Amino acid sequence: MLETSPRRYRRAAVSLAAAGALVLTAVVAAPASGFTDSAEGTDVCDSFLGAGDNFAEYCITEEAVNDSAATYAIPGVDEISSSPNIELIANIPKFGGFASEAAYNSDLAFQGNYVIAGNYQGFSVFDVSTPSSPQVVSQVVCPGSQGDPSIFGDLLFLAVDAPRSDDSCSSASGSAAQETSWEGVRIFDISDKANPQYIKSVRTDCGSHTLTLAPDKAGTDVYVYVQSYGPSNGAFYCKPPHDKISIIKVPLDNPTSAAVVATPVLFPGTTGNTSTSGCHDITTYPELDLAAGACMGDGVLMDISDRENPVIISQVRDTNFAFWHSATFNNAGTKVIFTDELGGGSGAICTSSYRTNQGANAIYDIVGSGADRELVFKSYYKIPRLNTTLENCVAHNGSLIPAMGRDIMVQAWYQGGISVIDFTDSANPVEIAYWERGPLSDTRRILGGAWSTYYHNGYIYSNDIQKGFDVLKLDDPRTNNARAVAFDELNVQTQPSYPACTTVITNRVNGGLDVKSGVTCLDGASVNGATKVAPGAGLLIFNSNLNGSITATDAAVVSIVESKVNGSVNAPGATVRDTKVNGSVKI
Known part of the structure; x- marks a missing residue:
């Protein structure tokens, strides 16, 4: 019998807890969009004014674009180019109150088989029970950029970073100079996905460009970290200095x-x-009491053990970074990927006019312990393909893929498409898959492309600013085993842990398997004999054959996915999915 007993093991939670019940106090209204489409002949930078992000501030003018390098051979308008291991399996074009070119799709959040897709005009709810055929459940028109969503139980939090005349869904554009203007966070009850209810608003200084959840450890409260910037002496609620969060x-x-x-x-x-x-x-x-902040000119690592008093423990700057935009930990919490949104999201940064360390990712290791931890730079990563000067392209939002024994991330690059990178070796990241559309136009610049691209329970979901809601399937031996992990709820900026493989088995094991501690992961393996999992230990099985019984009592995690078991399964609390079991099952 093979015994697996590594020296260390950090127990990891696979899903987040649900929130309690709500008392409804308001109903969502559905006014028409206040945006207008940008027209040919309009200065491209002027067309981004009022978008609510830093698109206009950092926009590269048409004159500068025309002076840049000649266009390279890339896909034509609406053509698709990809590596052979990834394919688009579904698309829902923008619709209803979000059909306008200026109604930008934004971030995504997940709960079970539902996806909440944000938009500058509100949010949509999709049922992805069948990922190849997603269904529209509801659309809530409630204007206010960016509309970034996060979910906790029955609660949906929506970020608003543009002054509105009031906090209602029927509000009009407002002025930051007016005391009566409102921007901040809207809270919805989404217990009925077909009929979300607006129940609360909270005004925050400078609004809420993005927001991040930090549940408390007692399970009684959830904290919302509100990020915003761009203070002005003329703004009533957003005066300098604004070196804080709410x-x-x-x-x-x-x-x-x-x-x-x-x-x-x-x-x-x-x-x-x-x-x-x-x-x-x-x-x-939250599990590690850590946070990584992308704070315009700084990348920071914070201790959030006191949720109301985050403390910076490491701070870095990089002369190659123009605008620190977002951050992603690896599962072990020993690395952070920061992104640089050079050009503000509207710039054509993936041309020969820009270096490979501009508008790119920067990968940092976290070294040391406790308050002495530091961020140590290891490498840059930028997609290796060139785009036309009509395509906005720069590093943007992505998430981990919970692959066994590897650090892998899928990421949006606006019109640069989608890139999947392996950064297990943080000094030498490697792209393992890509997918992109050609430019939206060959005559004018249109803000578009993948805003957020995330992996969730076996599939990649992407919210394209103009093309709508995309579902993609990645078929690669390095990532297929990630299907052994499933989350009940996922907000990418509130990073959950997943079981970390301390031993990975890919071959034949004779005489059975005895997992005494740690997490043993089987990927394409074959086990002849009984498998036993000790209390506190874990077992992930993917695409494997087990000829013998499986017994686990008080295990940290047991997941059996897309496998065959010739014997009984006695593992209370286990997940068994898409698996044939020739024997009794007690889970």
């Missing part, structure tokens, strides 16, 4: 009492017009 506390037994409880200053001494006048995005890793 923290909203949401009691789960009374979410309508949600309120700002802290506004910690992360960068004391700044003037409000420096590169650290706020953060663009923060990713929390």
